[in-house]
Each structure stands twice: as C-alpha cells, then as structure tokens.
Amino acid sequence: MDNLQTKGPRLVNPGASGLNSFFLRVYSYMGMALLVTAATVFIGVTMFAQQILALTTGLVPTLILFALLFGISWMANRSAMKNPARSFGLLMAYSVIMGLFFTSILLYMTPQTIILAFITTAALFMGMALYGVTTKRDMSKMGTILFGAVFALVIGMLLNIFIGGTVLYMLISWAGVLVFAIITAYDMNRLKQMYLQVAGDHHAEQGVAVYGALNLYLDFINLFIYILRIFGMSSNSN
Template sequence: MAEYQTYRAATAGVRTAEIDAGLRAHMNKVYGTMSGGLLITALAAWAIAGLAVTSDINSAAVNSEGFALMLREGQFLTGLGETLYATPLRWVIMFAPLAFIFFGWGALMRRGSAATVQLGFLIFSAVMGLSLSSIFLVFTGASIAQTFLVTAIAFASLSLYGYTTKRDLSGMGTFLIMGVVGLILAMIVNMFLGSAPLMFAISVLGVLIFAGLTAFYTQDIKTTYVSMAHHGDQEWLDKAAYDGALSLYISFLNMFQFLLMFMGQQE
C-alpha cells in the first residue's frame, strides 16, 4: 500500500511538472504572438502614414476646390492620405477592428483551425496598423516612442501581477469588461460633442480599465490552460493561445492610445 501511495505521488509530481512546462511554453506562445502582432501593427502604421503625406505640394492631393490638403507647415496629404483621412472611408477604417472583434473573431475561434485563427490575428494586426496610422500625422515620433516604452513597462508589470497573484480576478474582469462597453459608448457620443473635459475623463478611465484587464486576461489565460491541459487537445490549446494573445494585444494598444492622450506631443 505504501509503495502504491509513493507511486501515485511520483506520478502526480511528474504530471504537475509536465503541466508547468506546458504552461511556460503556452505563455511564451501567447506573448510571442502578441509581440509579433504589435510589430506588424507598428510597421503597417508607420508605412501607411509615410505614404499618406508628402512635403512637396506638387505631389499632394488637390481637392475639388483646387487646394492641396495641408496637415502642418510644409506637409500635405497625398491622394492616399486624402482617401484615408478626408473621406467617409475613415469611419470604415475606424470601426472595422471593432466589427472584427465583436462579430468575426468568435466565429473564427469556433469554426477555424489553429492556423486559420493565427492568420486572422495577423490580418487583424495589419488592419489595426491602418487604423492607427494617423497618430504619426498628429504626434511626434519621439513622444510616440516614449509612450510606447512607458506602456510596455506598465504592461509587463501588470501582466506579471496577473500571472503570480493568488487573488481571483474573475469578478474584477466582469466589471471591467462592462466598463469597456461604457467607454466605447462615451467615445462615440464625444465624436459629436467634441468635449475636451469628457475626452480627458475617457482617457483616464481607459488607462485604468485596460490596466486592470491586462492583469485579468493574464490570469485567465493561465487558469484556462491549467484547467484544459489534462484533456490533451493541442488544437484547442493552440487556438486558446491566439485568443489570449489577442486579448493582451488589445489591452496593450488601448493603454498605449489612452496614455498618448497625456504624453503625446504635437509638432
């Protein structure tokens, strides 16, 4: 009997070690995928912004009144820039990522293979680059880089907390996700009001909400893996890694954008 108990303890120990090793690999995949998505977004935004502007008025787009659309002294929109930022297409670009999150991603997770989900994430990252390209037309490159660094430090600290804490964050997550819905509605309303105080309040709340969601999502990714690793469904675990990467990616980008409202400097 004692030998049997020793065998069970040894077997449980081996299984725990396997889950721990699998969890580390899973989290590395999550963070690696997220980092790859951020890189694609940054490169796409930078490249598109570069194509959207010109310093030569002769190369700029000319509107129906015969004037080139100027952003700042010596900088004009090109034909691509006018199409992206001065036509109704800008609303499509703005809301396309939201439509994908609310209506496309869930269907992709349910019906697509792991490879298809990964491709969907990468395409979404590129589209986000298109949506974010305008920040390079508004803020200086130095302030964008500085804000990105601050966001990265804050994100790493919050994610580490979510991974190591013994506190159950699930209740906080539900509350914060409800806060995101309210935040989106407030931003839509402020598009028409143009209120600076309301925009400031939205930015403060946005930073706090997505800071909390970073910790929540990290813990959720960890607990989901531990609970499902026993089933050995590697296809599902791969899809879960991409889903987790998307959640953290969205939290990072939103923190970055809201912090840019405070830290960004215009030329």
C-alpha cells in the first residue's frame, strides 16, 4: 500500500518471460517469509508456548509488538530500492515476530480450523492475485479508497475492543476479508506496472521484488487472520 516510487525507462514490451521470472522471484521471497513464520509457530507451539503467551499477553506487550512490526515494515519498504538485501533481512525478521504473534493465537484454535482457514486463504489469495496481474484495468486510482478502508477497519477493531459483540466482530471480519482481497489484486496490478518501469535494471528489479514480497506477505497474513476469525467464531458456535 505504500507509494514506493521507482525510476528507470518504461518498457512497452519487456517480454512475458521477464515478467514471469520477476513474479517467480517475488513469490519465492514471499514463500520464504511464510515458511519462516510457520517454522516459528511450530517451534513456539511445541517448545515455548508458555513463554510466548507471557510475552504477548496484555495490552502493553501487544502494543509493543505491533509497534515493532510497524517499524520493521516501514524500514523494509524504505530500504527496498536502495538496499534490497537489507530489506530482505528485515522481511525475515518481520516473519519471525509475526510467528510469535500467531503462536499466541493458534494455541486456542483447533487444527481443523487452522487448516481450513489456510486453504481458504490460499485459494482466495491466488484468485485475486491472478486477477490483479491479468486484468487490463488500471487499479492505481483505488489506492486512496483502499487506504481509507484499512483505516476504517482499524477504527472498527478499536470499537470492538470497547463495545464488543458477536455481530460487530463478524462484520469487521468479513469486511477485512473483502478489503484485503481487493488489496491483493491492487498490489499485484501495481507490481506489474512497477516491473515494466524498471525491467532491465537488475538492482531495481531486485528492490521491487523484495518490496512486492513484503506487501503480498502482509496481504496473505491479513487475509488469513480475518478468515481465521470467521472460522474460529463458527467453530465456537458449533
């Protein structure tokens, strides 16, 4: 969602093979981040569950955790074009911290709920990503609207903390799925346009690839969280 600007000659037709290679790199980095998160969750659940719960329980530790995640994400986005290697390292650090966060959540979920939520997230993510990269529609104008939608989600979640209620919780969860599904398509569409601007410049391509991997990782994680909320609530109701 950040307005990262890239410089370089705009190529009208850099070739489908170059674009495919670029997105393969993006998804490789994103896949590494997801694997690091999954490995952190596995280690946390099996070996350090009580310690992680103590670390992530309470308002102050949660705020510190989110501030740390926000700071790392901001630094990774800022350094993507200038220093892709540093940005990639920050992405891996972000993945570990996100794994700690997920450990504290997944301890209260059944394996069936987690697996079903993950499969649903992967299917929805792939569908929206495919739409974003294949559509001929320019989605760049949706950036402001989507930013406003994310801000509204944050306000809704804060209200839910003080007001509570199953209906509001479910409405926010479904809205979150819708918003981040659209953001996934938006980010893929934007990454394609960014690649067309820097194609042929290896350093710039690498920076855009890391930047794209971070944003798509965040899209996937947010989708998974909201879908997990929905399935978790449904499971509890049953």
